[in-house]
Amino acid sequence: MSVVRKNENVSRVWSSRIVLNVLSIGLCLCFLVPIISLGQGTQENYQIGAEDVLSITVWDHDDLKRVVTVSADGNFSFPLIGRIKARGLTVGELENKIARLLDKDYIVNPQVTITVQEFKSKKVFILGEVTKPGAYYLSKTDTLLEMISKAGGVTNDAGQEIIIVRPIEGAASQPTSLDSENSQLIRIGLQALLAGNIQKNIEVQDNDTVYVPKASLFSVFGEVGKPGSYPLEHETTILEAISIAGGPTQNADTQKLELLRKEDGVQRKFILNIQQILKAPAGSEELMIRDGDVIYQPRAEFFFVMGEVKKPGTYKLEEGMTVTKAISVAGGFTEKASKGKVKILREENGKQVEHRAKSNELIQPQDIVQVPQSFF
Structure with missing residues (x-):
């Protein structure tokens, strides 16, 4: 029968991971809702970048409705206006910009609505002990817990700490290691995150690498x-x-x-x-x-003391155990002991060999110290 034994620390760690994965399921259900359904207030402050896909609607002008992809240089084309610079603007700022340009020469008081259909300009890399490691797009102001949930939650081998590798301002590229000179490390305790500590559930940023180390x-x-x-x-x-x-x-x-x-x-x-x-x-x-x-x-080695001692039996062999100490551990000689004829029975090459013991001789594992009876 095998018995699996776990201490309280292990139970607490596994319980924490179960909680996080349950939260992950709940959050992931939210992500099943199409991105287009996010409210305008949610997206208004989102900063647009290259490769983002935008749905643009001008009220009462269906002919101007467009779905555009922001190019690598941050621009896209729109009817009547031509090329428009979008990168770096929030959704709300771009709505106002298009409305001003249309109002200038074409439409009186246009009402422009922009929805981000696909968020592709900002990526976060989630690596280590998560169910689905990889690159994930930032859909809005995503928090650490939301991003880990997108990656399916942590595995049972995850440690107690989450490390965010964040490029320092002006860094040219995504950091690839924990000791990169062009990044800063932010350490977040998993327990605190699960406990609902709002300060720990920080916002992740473009180009962050979220690393979940394996438990030590x-x-x-x-x-x-x-x-x-x-x-x-x-x-x-x-x-x-x-x-x-x-x-x-x-x-x-x-x-x-x-x-x-x-x-x-x-x-x-x-x-x-x-x-x-x-x-x-x-x-x-x-x-x-x-x-x-x-x-x-290791298991302790033992020796035996037999014959004319007060407490014959089996004893644990400790370092420096001599014949004199062994007899003392066994309670000392009885009145009938032949003190000068103490013997040691020792196994050598598969055979038991007997010899006269010396008082300062060191006992070896499985030795039998035999104290004979005196007949005088």
Whole structure:
């Protein structure tokens, strides 16, 4: 029977993603309504750009009704007027401009209405852990949540932060990396966005890149209470990671840990002494968990003490365990013990070999310390 164990952090992260995707569905339903149905007040302040498709109507003059595409140089042609510069003007400003030109020589007090049929001049790139990454057109004053919703919402592998890469003023082109010199980074917490923090749901701008990074994870396995993978949400030490995973079990080796870490594309294994970790300065970089780290809490080795001791049995093998310490752990000798004839039974090459023990001899895993009875 397999048991899937998740800590509260993982549950909270997944719940947040479910909420965002539910919101995404609701918002996406809104986007199914044709763009042409957006109210005039909604579009009035939209700034027109190249490739936008405009529907122009002059009241009571059906012969002047046109659907035009703004050219790359920002112009389009209109009856009676000729070429008109549209790029950089808002919808409301262009309506007034056409009305003035028609009123000048052709129509008395013309009523001009413009609707943006297709928004194609402003793009936002949405990358990373979203359902449908790609380029999306800005339809109006779109917010961060609306743009993520257009991309189908975040995936279950999304992290806790959204990064907006925004070109600085005067930058010539779309930034292509997070460390571009021609861009600024805006970091938005996913939790705050979902919690309804209006300040976090900022407006996106033309040429923004919205990047949803993959969640940073670490894994803890072996003799811990809740083995599994966990989100790396903040600076976490190796011992804190063990605690997050439920702490060591009774059978854990509390003297050492194993760390698997990828460095320069190569997986490396490190054996860590817990006592040295405890003595290390707080905040030591080498003791901080990194994305992809795997920590293994090994099972402790055991030895056995039998015969004339007060508490014969199985004991956890700790570093520096000698024969004298082993007998002390087992309660010491009984009155019948033959103290000078203590033996160790040790497996060597598949066979159990017996030899006379020395008091300062180090115990090895699975050793049997035998204290015989004295007959004198």
